[in-house]
Amino acid sequence: MSQDAEKIIDHEMLFREPEYVEMFDNKKKNFEFAFPLEKMEEVRDWTKTMEYREKNFAREALTVNPAKACQPLGAVFAAVGFAKTLPFVHGSQGCVAYYRSHFSRHFKEPTSCVSSSMTEDAAVFGGLNNMVDGLANAYNMYKPEMIAVSTTCMAEVIGDDLGAFIRTSKQKGSVPEEYDTPYAHTPAFVGSHITGYDNALKGVLTHFWDKQERVPNESINFIGGFDGNVVGNMAEIRRIFSLFGADHTVVCDPSEVWNTPTDGEFRMYDGGTTKDEVKGALNAKATISFQGFSTEKTNKYIAEKGQEVVALYHPMGIAGTDQFLMEISRLTGKPIPLALEKERGRLMDAIADSSAHIHGKKFALYGDPDLMLGLTGFLLELGAEPVHVLSTNGGDDWAAKVQALFDASPFGAGCHAYPKKDLWHMRSLLFTEPVDLLVGNTYGKYLERDCGVPLVRMGFPIFDRHHHHRFPIWGYEGSLRVLVTILDEIFEALDANTIITAKTDYSYDIIR
Amino acid sequence: MSLTLEETKQRNTDLIAEVLKVYPEKTAKKRAKHLGQYEEGKSDCDVKSNIKSLPGVMTIRGCAYAGSKGVVWGPIKDMIHISHGPVGCGQYSWASRRNYYIGTTGIDSFGTMQFTSDFQEKDIVFGGDKKLEKIMDEIEVLFPLNKGITVQSECPIGLIGDDIEAVSKKKSKEYGGKTIVPVRCEGFRGVSQSLGHHIANDAIRDWVFDKTDPNKHEFQATPYDVAIIGDYNIGGDAWSSRILLEEMGLRVIAQWSGDGTIAELENTPKAKLNVLHCYRSMNYISRHMEEKYGIPWVEYNFFGPSKIEASLREIASHFDDKIKEGAERVIAKYRKLTDAVIAKFKPRLEGKTVMLFVGGLRPRHVIGAYEDLGMNVVGTGYEFGHNDDYQRTTHYVKDGTLIYDDVTGYEFEKFVEKIQPDLVGSGIKEKYVFQKMGVPFRQMHSWDYSGPYHGYDGFAIFARDMDMAINSPVWALTKAPWKK
Ligand code: SF4
Ligand code: SF4
Numbered sequence: 001m002s003q004d005a006e007k008i009i010d011h012e013m014l015f016r017e018p019e020y021v022e023m024f025d026n027k028k029k030n031f032e033f034a035f036p037l038e039k040m041e042e043v044r045d046w047t048k049t050m051e052y053r054e055k056n057f058a059r060e061a062l063t064v065n066p067a068k069a070c071q072p073l074g075a076v077f078a079a080v081g082f083a084k085t086l087p088f089v090h091g092s093q094g095c096v097a098y099y100r101s102h103f104s105r106h107f108k109e110p111t112s113c114v115s116s117s118m119t120e121d122a123a124v125f126g127g128l129n130n131m132v133d134g135l136a137n138a139y140n141m142y143k144p145e146m147i148a149v150s151t152t153c154m155a156e157v158i159g160d161d162l163g164a165f166i167r168t169s170k171q172k173g174s175v176p177e178e179y180d181t182p183y184a185h186t187p188a189f190v191g192s193h194i195t196g197y198d199n200a201l202k203g204v205l206t207h208f209w210d211k212q213e214r215v216p217n218e219s220i221n222f223i224g225g226f227d228g229n230v231v232g233n234m235a236e237i238r239r240i241f242s243l244f245g246a247d248h249t250v251v252c253d254p255s256e257v258w259n260t261p262t263d264g265e266f267r268m269y270d271g272g273t274t275k276d277e278v279k280g281a282l283n284a285k286a287t288i289s290f291q292g293f294s295t296e297k298t299n300k301y302i303a304e305k306g307q308e309v310v311a312l313y314h315p316m317g318i319a320g321t322d323q324f325l326m327e328i329s330r331l332t333g334k335p336i337p338l339a340l341e342k343e344r345g346r347l348m349d350a351i352a353d354s355s356a357h358i359h360g361k362k363f364a365l366y367g368d369p370d371l372m373l374g375l376t377g378f379l380l381e382l383g384a385e386p387v388h389v390l391s392t393n394g395g396d397d398w399a400a401k402v403q404a405l406f407d408a409s410p411f412g413a414g415c416h417a418y419p420k421k422d423l424w425h426m427r428s429l430l431f432t433e434p435v436d437l438l439v440g441n442t443y444g445k446y447l448e449r450d451c452g453v454p455l456v457r458m459g460f461p462i463f464d465r466h467h468h469h470r471f472p473i474w475g476y477e478g479s480l481r482v483l484v485t486i487l488d489e490i491f492e493a494l495d496a497n498t499i500i501t502a503k504t505d506y507s508y509d510i511i512r
Numbered sequence: 513m514s515l516t517l518e519e520t521k522q523r524n525t526d527l528i529a530e531v532l533k534v535y536p537e538k539t540a541k542k543r544a545k546h547l548g549q550y551e552e553g554k555s556d557c558d559v560k561s562n563i564k565s566l567p568g569v570m571t572i573r574g575c576a577y578a579g580s581k582g583v584v585w586g587p588i589k590d591m592i593h594i595s596h597g598p599v600g601c602g603q604y605s606w607a608s609r610r611n612y613y614i615g616t617t618g619i620d621s622f623g624t625m626q627f628t629s630d631f632q633e634k635d636i637v638f639g640g641d642k643k644l645e646k647i648m649d650e651i652e653v654l655f656p657l658n659k660g661i662t663v664q665s666e667c668p669i670g671l672i673g674d675d676i677e678a679v680s681k682k683k684s685k686e687y688g689g690k691t692i693v694p695v696r697c698e699g700f701r702g703v704s705q706s707l708g709h710h711i712a713n714d715a716i717r718d719w720v721f722d723k724t725d726p727n728k729h730e731f732q733a734t735p736y737d738v739a740i741i742g743d744y745n746i747g748g749d750a751w752s753s754r755i756l757l758e759e760m761g762l763r764v765i766a767q768w769s770g771d772g773t774i775a776e777l778e779n780t781p782k783a784k785l786n787v788l789h790c791y792r793s794m795n796y797i798s799r800h801m802e803e804k805y806g807i808p809w810v811e812y813n814f815f816g817p818s819k820i821e822a823s824l825r826e827i828a829s830h831f832d833d834k835i836k837e838g839a840e841r842v843i844a845k846y847r848k849l850t851d852a853v854i855a856k857f858k859p860r861l862e863g864k865t866v867m868l869f870v871g872g873l874r875p876r877h878v879i880g881a882y883e884d885l886g887m888n889v890v891g892t893g894y895e896f897g898h899n900d901d902y903q904r905t906t907h908y909v910k911d912g913t914l915i916y917d918d919v920t921g922y923e924f925e926k927f928v929e930k931i932q933p934d935l936v937g938s939g940i941k942e943k944y945v946f947q948k949m950g951v952p953f954r955q956m957h958s959w960d961y962s963g964p965y966h967g968y969d970g971f972a973i974f975a976r977d978m979d980m981a982i983n984s985p986v987w988a989l990t991k992a993p994w995k996k
Contacts, residue, residue: 003972005852010962010973011612011748023755024614031765033729033775034590035620035657043657044619055653061646062654063599063630070600092667092699093565094575098604100941105608110944112921116567123671123700134567136536141569141922153598154667154700157636188598189631189668264990266925266948424654427618443606446625450618463608 053428064424065443067366067459068393070188071196073099074226074294075150076113078200081252083272086114086144090131090160091152093117106228106461107258107469112268114138118154127155131165135181136174142268146275147175149183150200156187180275182207192393194294194368197226201252202298208275209282214306219247220331221284221307223298225291225314225370228441228460229473231259236472237290243337244328249273249281259470286310286331288324290474291370293398313401314374317381317479318347324475343476350480351382357490357512359383362435366426366444367459369394375439375458376402378479380409388429390418423447437489454493456486520890520912523930524549527914531926539566546918552911557902559917561894564703570921572869572941573895575699577601579708580715581664583793583872585695587611587744587769588777589621590659592651595628596644596676597666601699602628610958612748613771620657627651636668641679648683648692659774660691662715670698680719691774693719704896704918705871706792713796716777721804724778731779736835737765738827739783741798741809742790742873745770747963752970753814757787759845760824760838762831768794781805785830787812789966790872792901813873814966815974816881817850846968854884857975860983862886864934867927869919869942870956871895876905878937878956881965881974890933893919921945935982950990952981 002017003009014020028034046052072089076099079087089096096115103111114137116130138147149162162183170177184203186196201223222241227233234255241248256271273281281287287302289295292311303309308331315324321344329336358379363386365375372391379386389402399417406412418425423443430438430451438444438451441459448455462468472478491512498507515523528547532540543566548558565571574582577595582605585593595602607624615621629647631640648661661683663676676694684692695715697708738757743750750770757764765783766776780786786798786809798809810830812823821843828839864887868875875892882889891914894901902915909915914931916923928936928946936946937956946953954960954977962977964970 003969005856008972008976032773040620061643062650063628069603094699097574102604104940114568114570117565130567137568157668157671188600264950266945
């Protein structure tokens with residue numbers, strides 16, 4: 001018997017007990033009719049070869065383990081960034097269950113979002129009735145101040161017209177005539193979650209700004225883009241702006257909804273950009289977008305309204321953060337605060353102390369296009385070689401930007417950007433051109449297992465480590481945290497590789 | 513402070529009336545039918561079920577795709593399951609359900625991978641059949657040890673008129689009769705995951721049973737062959753169940769579908785008895801096997817020693833004395849463990865109350881396990897149950913248990929706020945809501961990343977986990993001392 005009431009073991013150890021191991025062997029031998037072990041090993045080894053890599057890269061139709069999600073997920077993220085706003089996704093309800101689970105698994109927080117629960121009859125007759133009833137129910141039950149509407153692919157395929165549906169719903173009294181219901185079509189078969197973020201954000205701005213006249217002032221808008229570290233990053237951004245003493249508006253800030261306390265009360269809404277702030281943001285002098293690929297259409301729209309738009313690409317590290325701060329300084333006319341200059345010096349100090357451990361190390365990284373640009377820049381700055389930089393939702397224009405970073409650094413020689421590739425491509429890259437470290441989201445753990453490369457978790461989603469999202473990766477402070485995370489992984493790998501007594505443990509140093 | 517039965521019933525009635533007030537009239541009328549309480553002696557739970565969720569209410573339900581890909585098909589480990597359509601559905605359901613298996617992932621097993629046709633606009637406009645053909649060709653090249661392919665339809669497939677059946681037939685022929693299964697589990701079909709289960713069951717009937725030579729495998733049947741049906745091996749549940757069946761002398765020839773293989777499905781018609789855990793998701797195929805192959809099926813419940821004991825005897829009753837003795841031997845063998853577990857945890861859990869809201873079988877099946885620990889389930893409901901589930905539930909619940917079908921976020925929150933149970937068991941979407949409220953919580957879909965919970969080994973873990981949730985010191989600290 002495996003269990004003992006005094007020492008209860010769960011799945012981790014239970015199934016290593018001999019009676020279970022024997023059971024597994026018998027199941028396989030007698031009932032699974034599996035391929036013989038030798039065959040499996042032969043194929044496994046073949047998948048590590050250059051020949052396999054070529055076949056793998058010749059894929060035209062199949063996607064395996066992509067690093068992207070669908071548009072409405074990003075739309076929900078954007079909606080959550082506005083005060084007392086309920087995301088409403090028009091289409092099938094299953095998708096909404098998935099978005100809510102996905103966010104909750106990452107943030108370890110509730111995510112409220114409703115669906116119009118379209119079913120087969122709506123597929124035939126359209127989803128107007130679902131919209132009419134759905135808005136009425138959501139409005140009465142959850143008392144939002146705004147309902148931000150987006151779509152699943154079902155509604156898109158049958159061609160439901162959100163603008164018309166919402167107008168009709170208002171006529172039928174689902175919500176008051178003047179009630180704010182910004183919307184955006186977010187077809188899942190175009191782009192990815194960052195496209196959905198972009199569309200939904202633009203939808204909110206359009207809803208308010210198109211009715212307004214712009215009266216320019218001196219304030220600055222900040223837009224973060226879709227960001228798995230939003231909770232930590234937004235706090236850091238607000239701190240930076242207040243150190244400048246700069247008049248600023250964060251447009252779309254979900255950081256508080258996903259950071260509520262456990263104190264006996266569930267807060268469905270918390271923080272977020274208010275309607276007045278959104279309205280006021282039209283008058284800003286300029287908008288800084290921290291993730292240009294996440295806000296392409298929004299940026300264009302804002303520029304059309306007459307603002308200067310500064311599109312950054314997830315700046316990190318020394319030069320990246322320098323650029324960000326100098327932009328704030330340029331736009332506001334305020335000098336860079338001494339406190340931040342000192343933080344810069346501290347980050348420099350940390351890099352100088354540790355760079356010997358990173359210098360010349362080879363990295364593979366994957367994730368959203370903006371994050372990849374920022375990380376590539378930072379790694380090059382550290383003297384590391386980001387040899388494989390891959391993005392499923394990054395296109396050729398993105399790859400050209402990564403290449404420009406490679407070209408500007410001696411450490412970029414021999415590095416490659418891989419647009420529109422997935423993690424099965426990455427697997428081939430890691431086998432045929434091995435690296436020292438992999439940087440990516442939780443799904444990278446399968447590559448860590450298969451290819452034996454240590455994983456530094458960064459990006460979205462992170463399901464299997466807790467609370468990373470609470471800490472910033474932006475600014476000098478955030479970059480310091482990224483540096484430490486990478487160093488930790490390097491030291492862990494070094495310790496693990498030198499731990500065998502009387503064999504390798506001479507290098508198991510107490511000081512590194 | 514505990515209420516009398518009459519007071520409880522009155523409270524439930526008031527509570528239901530109160531939550532209904534928030535809705536527009538039409539909605540209140542509809543929701544009222546899904547809320548009720550069990551009255552001793554009734555044959556059902558007095559609620560309507562398996563009806564469309566209302567728009568905008570924040571239902572907890574998923575879709576047919578989730579029922580087919582996520583529940584029934586996904587765990588079959590040696591087949592490749594294509595999430596056919598745009599990238600989302602497959603991404604969100606990727607490896608999230610903890611269907612444990614043993615195999616070399618990417619080579620001979622594919623359970624924790626996400627294969628998608630990643631539909632683009634042109635696929636919607638011009639159709640995706642050509643792309644699907646190419647995908648299958650690429651799978652054959654890159655994953656030569658796959659034992660079959662399924663096509664799990666996402667919403668757009670049924671709307672754009674693709675013929676995935678024709679593609680599947682054509683390719684199966686081309687690959688020498690390989691099992692290729694088109695599944696019409698588009699998310700807009702039906703009202704929840706439930707229809708997806710049914711469609712997936714039917715696909716096994718039509719595209720596995722009806723298309724496979726029954727003598728494909730060299731398989732020697734024995735009089736003691738059984739198949740485990742409706743156990744998805746979450747955290748290893750099917751394993752801690754299988755071991756008991758084997759110990760009592762039975763031979764488990766197939767697991768449906770946790771850690772399952774296509775060969776196991778194909779050989780199941782040779783079983784003497786199908787033992788069915790999740791009735792909701794696999795009763796269809798069990799009935800079919802009974803009609804077509806004459807295999808009887810029996811429902812069982814491996815949560816908690818009382819139900820396990822009864823179930824082992826019930827299963828054994830379909831066999832000869834050797835197996836009956838085997839069942840008694842197993843029960844006796846584990847009694848020491850369960851006694852020790854109960855002795856340790858019951859004093860810490862006695863009298864604690866629980867509210868549940870889960871899918872499949874769990875809203876009723878786990879009640880016995882809580883009761884073994886001295887706990888009371890005071891409210892329960894199904895995400896996607898049917899009337900036959902609520903009928904079965906009457907055998908488990910006590911008089912005055914609050915019942916909520918397809919509960920909305922609002923209702924669940926209000927119910928818990930008023931009833932103040934000591935524990936809520938539900939899903940990831942609910943977990944943090946209740947923990948914020950200071951109510952201990954366990955995820956009862958994923959076992960909160962623990963498990964297994966089935967079988968005797970699983971019961972020990974279940975007891976440990978419920979204790980650590982309820983008796984965690986953090987709950988005494990949720991209110992700041994200066995606020996008390
Ligand atoms: S891809 Fe379409 S059906 Fe799937 S989750 Fe996204 S919107 Fe929903
Ligand atoms: S066994 Fe079930 S279908 Fe059946 S519930 Fe589990 S979680 Fe779902």
